[in-house]
Amino acid sequence: AIQLTQSPSSLSASVGDRVTITCRASQGISSALAWYQQKPGKAPKLLIYHASSLESGVPSRFSGSGSGTDFTLTISSLQPEDFATYFCQQFNGYPYTFGQGTKLEIK
Amino acid sequence: EVQLEESGGNLVQPGRSLRLSCAASGFTFDDYAMHWVRQAPGEGLEWVSGISWNSDNTDYADSVQGRFSISRDNASNSLYLQMNSLRPEDTAFYYCAKDMSRFLEWLSPFDYWGQGTLVTVSS
Numbered sequence: 001a002i003q004l005t006q007s008p009s010s011l012s013a014s015v016g017d018r019v020t021i022t023c024r025a026s027q028g029i030s031s032a033l034a035w036y037q038q039k040p041g042k043a044p045k046l047l048i049y050h051a052s053s054l055e056s057g058v059p060s061r062f063s064g065s066g067s068g069t070d071f072t073l074t075i076s077s078l079q080p081e082d083f084a085t086y087f088c089q090q091f092n093g094y095p096y097t098f099g100q101g102t103k104l105e106i107k
Numbered sequence: 108e109v110q111l112e113e114s115g116g117n118l119v120q121p122g123r124s125l126r127l128s129c130a131a132s133g134f135t136f137d138d139y140a141m142h143w144v145r146q147a148p149g150e151g152l153e154w155v156s157g158i159s160w161n162s163d164n165t166d167y168a169d170s171v172q173g174r175f176s177i178s179r180d181n182a183s184n185s186l187y188l189q190m191n192s193l194r195p196e197d198t199a200f201y202y203c204a205k206d207m208s209r210f211l212e213w214l215s216p217f218d219y220w221g222q223g224t225l226v227t228v229s230s
Binding site for chain 2: 032034042043044045046049055087089091092093094095096097098099100101
């Protein structure tokens, strides 16, 4: 199975900061990568798919980039509602796999 | 509005069985593949199983192959997960998730998830 390694595993930041989370795949997955946001006790929410496509209704401060094995999720200016855990997912082949998550906390 | 509502989670002894259900609304259910994903408390996400729109194709994680069975009833907009021979390591929140396409082999992410139902396997 394709392994996804996210970094950092946790991050403290302030409202207004620019934040970048990375996801590295153990083998090339083209652009078959998605990013999800999950808040405590809630279902994951799709933010980005195909590495850089913004899901409908997701604020434009979220962006994704990368292809092959290295990917990034960037939040250009953190808002209070963005403090959550973020997961990457590869859908290049089954079994679909997820990164271990990055917990974004308020500094 | 797309809604996915899981049910059926419970405390169950090792070796026993449990059936999860997911009621879907707000979209044309039989136009999309569906999946189950689980998350052990405080842990990351693990894809469990997927099923194509017409049930012709199913797939499973190695960890549940031969023990779990996914199915759907398009007439009632429902997704199911039959879990047999449960183990303590199956303890998790189980989410149903909507694929962005009809076929598993089209390889698409999940655009909607339910709130999850908790399965606890313990004696």
